[in-house]
Amino acid sequence: MKVGVQINERELELEVATNSTLIDLLREDLGLRGTVEGCGVGVCGSCTVLVDGRPVSSCLVLAADVDGRVVTTIEGLGRNGALDPVQEAFLEHQAFQCGYCTAGMIMAVKGLLAENPRPSAAEAKDYLSGNICRCGTYEEVLGAVATAAASSDGGGD
Amino acid sequence: MQPFELLQPRTLEDALDRLADDEEARPLAGGTALVVLMKHALLRPERLVNLKRIPALQGIDWSSETGLRIGALTTIREVEQHQAVRTWFPALAEACHVVANVRIRNLATLGGNLAHADYQSDPPAMLIALGARVRIRSVSGEREEPLETFLVSGYQTTLEPGELVTDILVPPPTAGRRMQYLKFTTRSAEDRPCVGVAVSLGLEGTACRDLRVVVGAVSSTPVRVAEGEELATGKVLTPDLIDEIAGRAASAVDPIGDVRGSPEYKRRLVQVLVRRSLLGSVTEVSA
Numbered sequence A: 001m002k003v004g005v006q007i008n009e010r011e012l013e014l015e016v017a018t019n020s021t022l023i024d025l026l027r028e029d030l031g032l033r034g035t036v037e038g039c040g041v042g043v044c045g046s047c048t049v050l051v052d053g054r055p056v057s058s059c060l061v062l063a064a065d066v067d068g069r070v071v072t073t074i075e076g077l078g079r080n081g082a083l084d085p086v087q088e089a090f091l092e093h094q095a096f097q098c099g100y101c102t103a104g105m106i107m108a109v110k111g112l113l114a115e116n117p118r119p120s121a122a123e124a125k126d127y128l129s130g131n132i133c134r135c136g137t138y139e140e141v142l143g144a145v146a147t148a149a150a151s152s153d154g155g156g157d
Numbered sequence B: 001m002q003p004f005e006l007l008q009p010r011t012l013e014d015a016l017d018r019l020a021d022d023e024e025a026r027p028l029a030g031g032t033a034l035v036v037l038m039k040h041a042l043l044r045p046e047r048l049v050n051l052k053r054i055p056a057l058q059g060i061d062w063s064s065e066t067g068l069r070i071g072a073l074t075t076i077r078e079v080e081q082h083q084a085v086r087t088w089f090p091a092l093a094e095a096c097h098v099v100a101n102v103r104i105r106n107l108a109t110l111g112g113n114l115a116h117a118d119y120q121s122d123p124p125a126m127l128i129a130l131g132a133r134v135r136i137r138s139v140s141g142e143r144e145e146p147l148e149t150f151l152v153s154g155y156q157t158t159l160e161p162g163e164l165v166t167d168i169l170v171p172p173p174t175a176g177r178r179m180q181y182l183k184f185t186t187r188s189a190e191d192r193p194c195v196g197v198a199v200s201l202g203l204e205g206t207a208c209r210d211l212r213v214v215v216g217a218v219s220s221t222p223v224r225v226a227e228g229e230e231l232a233t234g235k236v237l238t239p240d241l242i243d244e245i246a247g248r249a250a251s252a253v254d255p256i257g258d259v260r261g262s263p264e265y266k267r268r269l270v271q272v273l274v275r276r277s278l279l280g281s282v283t284e285v286s287a
């Protein structure tokens, strides 16, 4: 079926199968491999992307359901070769080890800061509690959130 | 996932017609339960009727005369963040806030949560404590039912093929009503509940006029602690009386043991959480 969607600021007209999910569309049809699948059932957060600015698990969204929506993935962050302030903050704090959860974690932080540009540590923990990092870099992630929030534009676009 | 046909009705009438035409067609709301079941091939529907593009199923209205109307397709996140819900039903906002994680709450709908009827859920116990009703439509008409009887057992409701939940209705709270939802998880912060306890307390001065205590996630449907509720009527909720009600709650439940806790463990938790939620409600009164 036909889907008209804006992905990372590009307007696209795509043909998708009804049984294809948003992560299939991103990775297989568009070659956007930054979004990775972990559990496939909405628990782990590694496939987090923004739909109309809100974080969702792309493994559970039908591709057909992004018709008319705005999707942002990790590839859509940053301008003119410069990293997004949240990405910069993750580097500064080394808020990753193996990196598998990182793209999803960064997208979740983008969602958090868009809603709440100056989150308290408790608010950040609550919002991010469903993004799991098996390397246990949670302290570094929270440090990166604080840095990104303090940067002049709040990292929230 | 096996291939399926996806119907995209734009009106409620069209959706109901489609469901009436094909008894095997499945309504699709947020998909957070359905897509998981289909991925694991536990369900193999050949036709889905997508409800997401039907304006009549969206939105929240509040009036002090009639209370809250929540369209079935409203996401759990929208309920949690809605100003009238936060003002008039803070414990319902809480029971929605503690569902899963923010990504699931942005997708999952309140109607889907109730229709799916998983016993390890948060909103149903709180909604029952608040006396919520569900409005249901099919091509042959409309009916309304208390949520308490709508939920029949695990994954089972009174919905017949061709019927859709269209709205969730919550009566306006009486003046000064106290309410609490306490969720206890045993595996990770954002896990499904091991036990959830919902209380709603109406007061006459400092005495209890009416009390509802509902325990979620321990049986196939939420359990109302009727004996404890009656015990409270007309009395001031002293710590001793609260202990007694908590004891009644523990004996009223017959917990299912699962990965989140054994029956004995859950029974003990029920006692602790009922006590804690009632003490919390009473403290609020004197504050």
Ligand SMILES: Cc1cc2nc3c(=O)[nH]c(=O)nc-3n(C[C@H](O)[C@H](O)[C@H](O)COP(=O)(O)OP(=O)(O)OC[C@H]3O[C@@H](n4cnc5c(N)ncnc54)[C@H](O)[C@@H]3O)c2cc1C
Pocket (backbone or CB within 6 Å): A041, A042, A043, B026, B027, B028, B029, B030, B031, B032, B033, B034, B035, B036, B051, B072, B073, B098, B099, B100, B101, B104, B107, B108, B109, B110, B111, B112, B113, B114, B115, B116, B120, B121, B122, B123, B159, B163, B164, B165, B166, B190, B191, B192, B193
């Ligand atoms: C990772 C994860 C964690 C979770 N944690 C929690 C938790 O902590 N607490 C909790 O309470 N829940 C939890 N859930 C469950 C979640 O709340 C439900 O999956 C969700 O609410 C179902 O709503 P949906 O809109 O996604 O329904 P769908 O998946 O679209 O549908 C579910 C079922 O209901 C039917 N249906 C949907 N809408 C209607 C309607 N309007 N009328 C008639 N039938 C309908 C569908 O046909 C299907 O059978 C969790 C889910 C996931 C994936």
